[in-house]
Amino acid sequence: MKNILLSLLIFSGLFVSGCQVVQPPASQKLTVLAIEPFLADITANVAGDRVEVQSLIPSGVDPHSFELTPQDVAKLEKADVLVLNGGGLEQFLEPVLSQKTATQLVIVASKGLTSRPVNSSDALAENGDPHYWLNPVNVKQYVENIRAGLTFIDPNGAVAYAENARKYNQKLDELDSWIAQEVRQVPPERRLLVTNHESFGYYADQYGFTVVGAVLSSVSSGSSPSAREMSALIEQIKQAGAPAIFLEMDANPELADQIAAESNAKVITNLYTHSLSPADGPAATYLDMMRYNTTLIVEALR
Ligand SMILES: [Zn+2]
Structure with missing residues (x-):
């Protein structure tokens, strides 16, 4: 109590003297x-x-x-x-x-x-x-x-x-x-991204990747592909030779697994793109999230 009173007195003292730095x-x-x-x-x-x-x-x-x-x-x-x-x-x-x-x-x-x-x-x-x-x-x-x-x-x-x-x-x-340095480990012809929805465009533009396609051909994850879109994507992946399909943390892997089975691509899960991990996870800050995704992408494609 004494301490609280003391700080109150100091506070009002500063205030009365017109000091402007009181927080x-x-x-x-x-x-x-x-x-x-x-x-x-x-x-x-x-x-x-x-x-x-x-x-x-x-x-x-x-x-x-x-x-x-x-x-x-x-x-x-x-x-x-x-x-x-x-x-x-x-x-x-x-x-x-x-x-x-x-x-x-x-x-x-x-x-x-x-x-x-x-x-x-x-x-x-x-x-x-x-x-x-x-x-x-x-x-x-x-x-x-x-x-x-x-x-x-x-x-x-x-x-x-x-x-x-x-x-x-x-x-x-x-x-x-x-990121630019890490991506140099991937040969240019293998810098190919297939993702769950169309979220990696700005990343691709900045670091020289081509976006081959997305499981959900939308900039939102709230859509679902038709059978025709699925087979078109399988064709695109085969033609481009894209080695991997990258899925965001909470994406449903079923469609990607199906596409992967028919196109020889592997499925890489758990990218953090729209959310961070808990504090003790691998992507607890924006900077860590970007490093973590880049490491997963480079390891899968190089
Ligand atoms: Zn998105």
Whole structure:
């Protein structure tokens, strides 16, 4: 009790003397809610210890098929700042965002990036391809949008946010060089990707892969292939000589196994693309997730 009284006295003493550097108590920290765990991790790197960052979607859950519970809606309404990927990834948020509170800041992390061309027959792709984050160079734009948003809502943190962003961008540059270096182990004619859905386009563009096809020919995982699409993909895999089909963590392997059996490709499971692993897993941060996927891809193709 004595200690609490003492700190109160010190606090009011500073306040009375007009000192401007008194920090608000920890409970008054800004609350920032990022929608996906990888986005929460990127945001936390920019935010440092000035704000508390949480993820709305728990790790291991696919944002393409996510549905809001009433508790989620309450969390969304309570947060001072929301950080979205954007680009059509979070369609479940539309009803909530249309009635967001006036004081709440919404940061769209991918704002300013241009979508790569998508298959025009993909009905789920009205906003283009939302998987910008699978190229770390795109994530530098995320960092800039997050830095600008946090600085707007918390101008006293401007210097800290700029410094945190600079450091994290350096790590993104290192990651980019590391991936490019690793991919050199794969002969160019074997840099072929077949995935569960069309999520690896930006990664492929950046590191010289060709996307041969996807089990679900969509930029969302919420679709299913027809028998004709399945046999077309088997043909494409055979013709291209693609060695492997890469599946994201919670993808159903049945279709891929069937395609693999008829095309001689092997199935590599458990890539982390839309979510991080638990803290003690192999992909607990965005940077680790990208390294982990790259290692799996290079080992399967080289
Ligand atoms: Zn996706």
